[in-house]
Amino acid sequence: MASKINTAPPRGMRDILPHEVELRDAAIQQILAVYRGYGFRRIETPALESLRLLAGADAGENEKLIFKVLKRGEDLESALREGHELADLGLRFDLTVPLVRYYAENHARLPDPLKAIQIGPVWRAERPQKGRYRQFTQCDIDVLGMSSPIVEVELMLATGEALTRLGLSDLTVRVNDRRVLSLIARYCGFGDEQQGGFFIAFDKLDKIGAAGVVGELREAGHAAAALARFERLLPTLQKRELSLETLPETLGASDGAGRAAFESLAWIIATANAAMPAGTRAQFDPTLVRGMGYYTGTIFEIASPAYPSSIAGGGRYDRMVGTLLGREVPACGFSIGFERLVQILLERGDTAAPGAAATETTPRRIALLVEERADLATALAAARALREEGQLVSLELKRKNLGKQLEDFAQHGFWGYALCESSGAVTVKPLTRRERA
Amino acid sequence: MASKINTAPPRGMRDILPHEVELRDAAIQQILAVYRGYGFRRIETPALESLRLLAGADAGENEKLIFKVLKRGEDLESALREGHELADLGLRFDLTVPLVRYYAENHARLPDPLKAIQIGPVWRAERPQKGRYRQFTQCDIDVLGMSSPIVEVELMLATGEALTRLGLSDLTVRVNDRRVLSLIARYCGFGDEQQGGFFIAFDKLDKIGAAGVVGELREAGHAAAALARFERLLPTLQKRELSLETLPETLGASDGAGRAAFESLAWIIATANAAMPAGTRAQFDPTLVRGMGYYTGTIFEIASPAYPSSIAGGGRYDRMVGTLLGREVPACGFSIGFERLVQILLERGDTAAPGAAATETTPRRIALLVEERADLATALAAARALREEGQLVSLELKRKNLGKQLEDFAQHGFWGYALCESSGAVTVKPLTRRERA
Numbered sequence: 001m002a003s004k005i006n007t008a009p010p011r012g013m014r015d016i017l018p019h020e021v022e023l024r025d026a027a028i029q030q031i032l033a034v035y036r037g038y039g040f041r042r043i044e045t046p047a048l049e050s051l052r053l054l055a056g057a058d059a060g061e062n063e064k065l066i067f068k069v070l071k072r073g074e075d076l077e078s079a080l081r082e083g084h085e086l087a088d089l090g091l092r093f094d095l096t097v098p099l100v101r102y103y104a105e106n107h108a109r110l111p112d113p114l115k116a117i118q119i120g121p122v123w124r125a126e127r128p129q130k131g132r133y134r135q136f137t138q139c140d141i142d143v144l145g146m147s148s149p150i151v152e153v154e155l156m157l158a159t160g161e162a163l164t165r166l167g168l169s170d171l172t173v174r175v176n177d178r179r180v181l182s183l184i185a186r187y188c189g190f191g192d193e194q195q196g197g198f199f200i201a202f203d204k205l206d207k208i209g210a211a212g213v214v215g216e217l218r219e220a221g222h223a224a225a226a227l228a229r230f231e232r233l234l235p236t237l238q239k240r241e242l243s244l245e246t247l248p249e250t251l252g253a254s255d256g257a258g259r260a261a262f263e264s265l266a267w268i269i270a271t272a273n274a275a276m277p278a279g280t281r282a283q284f285d286p287t288l289v290r291g292m293g294y295y296t297g298t299i300f301e302i303a304s305p306a307y308p309s310s311i312a313g314g315g316r317y318d319r320m321v322g323t324l325l326g327r328e329v330p331a332c333g334f335s336i337g338f339e340r341l342v343q344i345l346l347e348r349g350d351t352a353a354p355g356a357a358a359t360e361t362t363p364r365r366i367a368l369l370v371e372e373r374a375d376l377a378t379a380l381a382a383a384r385a386l387r388e389e390g391q392l393v394s395l396e397l398k399r400k401n402l403g404k405q406l407e408d409f410a411q412h413g414f415w416g417y418a419l420c421e422s423s424g425a426v427t428v429k430p431l432t433r434r435e436r437a
Numbered sequence: 438m439a440s441k442i443n444t445a446p447p448r449g450m451r452d453i454l455p456h457e458v459e460l461r462d463a464a465i466q467q468i469l470a471v472y473r474g475y476g477f478r479r480i481e482t483p484a485l486e487s488l489r490l491l492a493g494a495d496a497g498e499n500e501k502l503i504f505k506v507l508k509r510g511e512d513l514e515s516a517l518r519e520g521h522e523l524a525d526l527g528l529r530f531d532l533t534v535p536l537v538r539y540y541a542e543n544h545a546r547l548p549d550p551l552k553a554i555q556i557g558p559v560w561r562a563e564r565p566q567k568g569r570y571r572q573f574t575q576c577d578i579d580v581l582g583m584s585s586p587i588v589e590v591e592l593m594l595a596t597g598e599a600l601t602r603l604g605l606s607d608l609t610v611r612v613n614d615r616r617v618l619s620l621i622a623r624y625c626g627f628g629d630e631q632q633g634g635f636f637i638a639f640d641k642l643d644k645i646g647a648a649g650v651v652g653e654l655r656e657a658g659h660a661a662a663a664l665a666r667f668e669r670l671l672p673t674l675q676k677r678e679l680s681l682e683t684l685p686e687t688l689g690a691s692d693g694a695g696r697a698a699f700e701s702l703a704w705i706i707a708t709a710n711a712a713m714p715a716g717t718r719a720q721f722d723p724t725l726v727r728g729m730g731y732y733t734g735t736i737f738e739i740a741s742p743a744y745p746s747s748i749a750g751g752g753r754y755d756r757m758v759g760t761l762l763g764r765e766v767p768a769c770g771f772s773i774g775f776e777r778l779v780q781i782l783l784e785r786g787d788t789a790a791p792g793a794a795a796t797e798t799t800p801r802r803i804a805l806l807v808e809e810r811a812d813l814a815t816a817l818a819a820a821r822a823l824r825e826e827g828q829l830v831s832l833e834l835k836r837k838n839l840g841k842q843l844e845d846f847a848q849h850g851f852w853g854y855a856l857c858e859s860s861g862a863v864t865v866k867p868l869t870r871r872e873r874a
Binding site: 005006007008009010013014015016017018021022024025029032036037038039041042043044045046047048049050053067068069070072076077080086087089091101102104105106109110111112113115116121123125135146148150153154157271274275324325363365367370372376377380381383384387391392393394395396397408412 | 442443444445446447450451452453454455458459461462466469473474475476478479480481482483484485486487490504505506507509513514517523524526528538539541542543546547548549550552553558560562572583585587590591594708711712761762800802804807809813814817818820821824828829830831832833834845849
């Protein structure tokens with residue numbers, strides 16, 4: 001027999017133990033149930049995509065983090081010598097690029113609009129660090145084919161409801177619009193070609209503060225007049241209850257496209273707030289920027305004062321499908337930070353039923369102890385009866401040291417145990433506090 | 438805007454449309470519910486494993502089919518020149534190798550015995566052909582750490598129950614033991630070192646018949662006397678109701694290890710049959726061989742006359758964990774052919790609830806039609822009321838051509854629709870036969 005060899009998972013990846021898998025599965029089922037109720041349907045794409053597609057996705061940093069798959073059946077040495085690529089496929093780094101390809105490929109066979117939910121692993125060869133993994137689960141919810149702001153409202157309602165059902169509370173959906181951000185940039189005097197840089201600096205407001213943002217813009221060489229105007233405007237933008245009625249006036253955007261953006265925002269926020277679950281609210285926040293370059297309209301992010309970073313985020317990206325399909329298709333979506341969510345549930349001490357207290361009908365994990373080669377018929381009948389009651393019954397061989405065995409059961413989430421007597425009588429006993437200690 | 442580019446999934450891989458995802462998800466939930474009831478717990482491992490582990494798994498053909506992942510941050514040209522490997526990771530080709538690594542790595546934190554269920558994708562770079570894909574889902578159920586044949590019985594019962602609940606019927610679990618196959622080989626006069634070749638030929642009995650097997654053994658140069666003895670024995674082995682009491686005598690294995698193997702088999706089959714779901718049976722079949730080399734004891738396969746090939750198979754592999762852990766751990770498992778199962782359910786016309794007829798409480802997919810910028814509050818309240826009844830409600834913009842829109846709904850599995858009147862009244866109407874046509 002070989003000596004013990006390295007059995008750790010690959011660097012930056014992880015094995016998931018049963019109790020966490022159960023929590024993740026339960027959270028996924030809760031999330032799916034809510035979105036299904038809103039008419040969303042789960043779709044699946046392969047883990048691998050062509051490198052050409054992944055590289056053309058305008059995905060910035062993520063592109064550098066692709067796990068590339070070697071071509072098969074090629075003479076790699078001569079391929080390398082002749083400057084050919086060694087790899088043609090890569091593991092997907094997000095679920096948005098595959099969604100857009102899926103839609104472009106299958107749209108004729110899909111409902112119109114497509115309301116899609118995807119839950120699955122993505123891979124990024126990032127430098128491993130605490131809480132960051134090279135394989136992790138994403139949960140994306142998107143509506144393709146509808147430009148109506150009804151989409152934004154339903155996405156906010158469904159996501160608020162999903163998170164509320166998982167036991168999260170005091171949630172605020174910060175809402176903004178890329179068109180409002182453009183108005184702000186223009187009002188300050190940043191040229192259209194400077195907007196990208198302005199957004200990148202502005203996006204850091206939460207992290208580095210107003211002085212930090214202004215300093216960064218100054219270093220980048222923006223005009224002093226624009227900076228001064230931005231500095232004077234910032235306190236207004238940061239007001240917690242900024243009125244959607246006064247800002248357009250301030251920005252001089254009371255008509256045209258600017259007015260349309262503000263009206264759409266006001267309608268979305270008011271309509272959502274009238275229907276939001278208790279303890280959840282939508283709030284205009286002109287300082288919300290979000291990193292991705294592909295957004296074209298509404299953007300949103302869900303946060304709670306109880307957690308340091310946001311739990312979900314998304315927005316409208318009306319021009320992305322067009323790059324693959326050849327005609328524009330409006331699109332808007334939310335991405336739930338699934339790993340962050342699981343972390344919150346784990347830290348809260350959740351077990352398999354996130355957000356729900358155990359009730360009389362919650363299945364109990366029970367060990368049914370039998371002697372080796374006992375009359376198994378009796379034990380099987382007892383197990384069946386308990387399973388029909390909805391319990392989770394594991395037949396286990398009774399060990400000599402029953403006390404230690406019961407402690408092991410307690411450690412692994414068993415609720416109770418039963419000894420299978422030869423008479424056929426079975427009494428389930430809960431594990432005691434001592435066994436749980 | 439770019440012209441339409443290739444949006445097909447990578448060669449041999451597939452996009453899964455919503456109705457199939459729903460069927461797959463429902464089947465997975467049914468399978469999980471049954472095994473959870475038997476005390477099994479889902480585990481998860483990364484999609485990638487080290488190539489060294491994958492290559493050392495004694496996995497024969499599968500090893501040649503590994504998708505290899507390029508090393509990152511290396512000078513590939515000089516690596517190639519110096520004879521270094523270009524890849525260090527590969528996508529898993531089955532769930533058994535990762536399970537054994539997972540157990541070796543995490544056993545101290547896992548229940549003992551570990552009753553594990555895994556459901557997830559695996560990848561094999563096979564030549565694509567009808568019904569075969571390069572990414573497909575496997576469903577493996579294993580018990581590690583128990584040598585008692587109680588394991589075999591529970592695996593057979595749980596798997597029989599899972600398949601029965603999915604609506605499959607007339608299932609036979611063919612059961613054999615590798616030790617019985619060794620006895621047969623020895624009885625015929627094949628040497629111990631010839632057993633591997635004998636098993637490989639014998640495994641083809643279903644496909645090429647008795648004459649084919651004997652012919653293949655003859656070509657391989659086995660002794661004429663052994664072949665003659667095998668030919669005389671075969672009709673006995675192929676008897677449908679072969680007695681487990683007479684075969685040991687025939688083979689001259691009435692005592693010692695041979696007798697132990699037969700006794701274990703008889704006990705497993707009798708105990709399982711006493712508890713099997715209706716329409717399901719376990720049956721001794723000395724012609725069952727199964728391909729994998731790692732089996733050490735009981736082997737089994739589930740088939741039904743309604744389907745051309747087996748639906749699930751597995752066996753005991755008591756020496757595999759030892760190769761990684763350094764000490765032997767008994768193990769036994771079943772693998773359900775998930776893709777084959779889905780194919781059966783799809784061909785049977787199953788929808789999202791495999792094996793179950795729609796009832797009054799089955800959720801119905803309903804389109805709630807609103808006018809753009811209508812009073813959405815009314816529609817949202819109506820949607821909420823229907824969702825609270827358990828319906829799946831999609832808010833949709835009413836199109837000018839309602840007739841065509843209703844046909845589209847019917848095509849995509851909607852049950853009915855409702856127009857949202859300004860009065861707030863909402864009446865759900867089922868889609869008519871004409872719309873479904």
